[in-house]
Amino acid sequence: MDNPIKQKQIIIAITGASGAAYGLRLIQKLLATDVYFLHVLLSDAAKIVLKQECDLLLPESASKAASVLAEHVGHDTNKLRCYDKYDWFSPAASGSSNIQQMVVIPCSMGTLAGIANGISDQLIERAADVMIKERKQLILMPRETPLSAIHLEHMLKLSRLGVDLIPAMPGFYHRPESISELIDFMVSRVLDHLRVDNTEAKRWGE
Numbered sequence: 001m002d003n004p005i006k007q008k009q010i011i012i013a014i015t016g017a018s019g020a021a022y023g024l025r026l027i028q029k030l031l032a033t034d035v036y037f038l039h040v041l042l043s044d045a046a047k048i049v050l051k052q053e054c055d056l057l058l059p060e061s062a063s064k065a066a067s068v069l070a071e072h073v074g075h076d077t078n079k080l081r082c083y084d085k086y087d088w089f090s091p092a093a094s095g096s097s098n099i100q101q102m103v104v105i106p107c108s109m110g111t112l113a114g115i116a117n118g119i120s121d122q123l124i125e126r127a128a129d130v131m132i133k134e135r136k137q138l139i140l141m142p143r144e145t146p147l148s149a150i151h152l153e154h155m156l157k158l159s160r161l162g163v164d165l166i167p168a169m170p171g172f173y174h175r176p177e178s179i180s181e182l183i184d185f186m187v188s189r190v191l192d193h194l195r196v197d198n199t200e201a202k203r204w205g206e
């Protein structure tokens with residue numbers, strides 16, 4: 001396994017909102033950059049949605065899940081690690097880690113509520129809480145429709161704290177012809193916010 005200290009480190013969390021494919025595509029794109037070491041966190045509900053929407057059945061064991069996930073996105077496991085939801089020894093759990101960025105993609109309304117209210121009883125919410133308190137970059141891709149005032153208040157609160165909210169709302173002005181293009185549209189927006197070179201993205205006016 002590569003030494004994570006030498007690489008840029010990022011947390012990618014997938015939760016149980018619809019749109020698990022966004023999370024998989026982001027992992028695939030980041031692994032392809034050869035720049036990042038990925039700390040991948042998966043909620044229990046995310047595993048249900050990954051099976052339902054992407055036919056991806058992940059094993060219970062975090063290390064086995066990492067292998068299956070890496071294989072699914074066409075990469076080897078040396079730049080990615082998965083953690084159990086109560087793994088408080090994970091670097092993601094502490095502000096002293098060298099992780100500077102985190103993306104929750106997609107972000108369920110449950111996880112959104114947990115983050116907005118500082119409830120850190122599982123690793124995803126704790127990791128997000130750490131990013132906020134350390135003033136590091138946290139990006140959420142919330143997905144729900146319609147949105148209630150509860151959801152909107154949580155998003156407003158987090159936006160005011162400097163969290164980037166990139167809702168799963170693809171544009172259609174580039175005339176997408178496939179689901180894959182819609183996924184790429186959203187993932188490109190995330191890559192832009194992470195300041196990752198993303199030359200494949202179709203851009204307005206170009």
Ligand SMILES: Cc1cc2nc3c(=O)[nH]c(=O)nc-3n(C[C@H](O)[C@H](O)[C@H](O)COP(=O)(O)O)c2cc1C
Nearest residue numbers: 015016017018043045046052108109110111143144
């Ligand atoms: C197939 C499927 C799709 C779902 N889609 C959404 C969704 O789009 N947004 C949402 O907030 N919850 C959605 N849910 C419900 C969440 O998975 C559920 O609230 C869960 O408790 C979230 O847990 P987590 O935040 O720990 O992932 C979905 C559940 C399933 C099984």
